[in-house]
Amino acid sequence: xxxISQKPSRDICQRGTSLTIQCQVDSQVTMMFWYRxxxxxxxxxxxxxxxxxxxxxxxxxxxxKFPISRPNLTFSTLTxxxxxxxxxxxxxxxxxxxxxxxxxxxxxxxxxxxxxL
Amino acid sequence: xxxxxxxxQSMFIQEGEDVSMNCTSSSIxxxxxxxxxxxxEGPVLLIALYKAGELTSNGRLTAQFGITRKDSFxxxxxxxxxxxxxxxxxxxxxxxxxxTFGGGTRVLxxx
Numbered sequence: 001x002x003x004i005s006q007k008p009s010r011d012i013c014q015r016g017t018s019l020t021i022q023c024q025v026d027s028q029v030t031m032m033f034w035y036r037x038x039x040x041x042x043x044x045x046x047x048x049x050x051x052x053x054x055x056x057x058x059x060x061x062x063x064x065k066f067p068i069s070r071p072n073l074t075f076s077t078l079t080x081x082x083x084x085x086x087x088x089x090x091x092x093x094x095x096x097x098x099x100x101x102x103x104x105x106x107x108x109x110x111x112x113x114x115x116x117l
Numbered sequence: 118x119x120x121x122x123x124x125x126q127s128m129f130i131q132e133g134e135d136v137s138m139n140c141t142s143s144s145i146x147x148x149x150x151x152x153x154x155x156x157x158e159g160p161v162l163l164i165a166l167y168k169a170g171e172l173t174s175n176g177r178l179t180a181q182f183g184i185t186r187k188d189s190f191x192x193x194x195x196x197x198x199x200x201x202x203x204x205x206x207x208x209x210x211x212x213x214x215x216x217t218f219g220g221g222t223r224v225l226x227x228x
Contacts, residue, residue: 033216042220045215045220092159099212104209
């Protein structure tokens with residue numbers, strides 16, 4: 001399985017500012033995923049980030065609020081823009097392994113714990 | 118969209134007990150994944166199931182892929198304090214590359 005690191009591990013931010021979260025994988029992967037985990041809740045997929053193409057966003061998430069970069073096969077960033085207290089969550093990146101041509105098994109980074117005041 | 122219903126939402130364990138949790142879906146899944154998340158960490162994959170009826174073990178953990186392909190079960194035998202955490206079931210959607218997560222089962226230690 002891939003080893004995934006995230007920076008920062010946590011941050012406390014002021015309303016109206018933006019935070020960029022970095023995700024680094026120790027091997028080349030085609031697909032990377034960004035999730036949000038609100039306090040006490042399960043994981044919700046924000047978007048899928050493929051190298052060389054625009055990220056694909058899930059319903060309820062938009063590029064202006066959560067711009068994503070995927071400059072190469074081992075790295076991605078997620079920006080949380082114009083933050084409000086409702087954005088306080090854990091943000092997780094993940095990547096998959098290919099089995100039978102589908103990325104069913106996903107492996108997660110440690111998460112970035114964001115608190116917006 | 119697809120939804121996964123996990124139960125129970127929480128449970129207390131006493132050391133040595135066997136515990137079970139399950140996950141059900143209104144639609145068929147071709148894969149079932151079970152994750153554990155500890156405080157301050159990301160989810161860690163415990164077991165992956167790929168065939169209906171499949172029974173797979175990982176140490177004291179055993180998971181089964183329901184024969185209807187709409188449910189899965191996770192059992193923990195002889196529980197120990199470090200089994201505390203949140204257990205999530207997950208499965209891929211129709212596109213095959215996006216995971217839907219259940220609401221989680223929070224395992225706590227009996228005081």
